[in-house]
Amino acid sequence: MRGLRGDHPAVESLNNTYERALVSMHKMPRIWLEYLELLVDQRLVTKVRRTFDRALVALPITQHDRVWILYLVRARARAGEAGQRADLTGQHAPQRGRGK
Numbered sequence: 001m002r003g004l005r006g007d008h009p010a011v012e013s014l015n016n017t018y019e020r021a022l023v024s025m026h027k028m029p030r031i032w033l034e035y036l037e038l039l040v041d042q043r044l045v046t047k048v049r050r051t052f053d054r055a056l057v058a059l060p061i062t063q064h065d066r067v068w069i070l071y072l073v074r075a076r077a078r079a080g081e082a083g084q085r086a087d088l089t090g091q092h093a094p095q096r097g098r099g100k
Contacts, residue, residue, distance in 0.1 A: 011042065026058040029066050036067075040074055048074070 005011070018035040025031050032055040039048045055067050 014038065015042075022058075027060070029055075029059055029063045032059065033066060033070060036070055040070075 015035075015038070018031070018038065021031055022035070032051075036048065036051055036055065039051055052067065052071050056064055059067065
């Protein structure tokens with residue numbers, strides 16, 4: 001699915017397939033992780049965040065560490081992207097104690 005936009009019919013169909021699978025297999029962390037990785041690749045920020053929340057609610061607490069690992073990897077990547085954007089635009093955090 002790489003290279004296809006999130007609104008492409010094949011991508012929407014695959015997302016819908018995962019959603020249908022989760023109806024009956026919502027306690028299987030592998031399904032959640034594969035689906036989350038797919039959504040992360042699609043850069044659907046709100047849908048990714050909501051799906052992470054749903055996975056944590058659906059899975060037993062003993063499986064949460066698997067979801068959190070992927071969540072933290074995603075969060076660090078997004079933080080890096082934000083830092084790169086700030087560097088590219090020349091926007092930097094103001095320095096404290098200067099300008100008086």
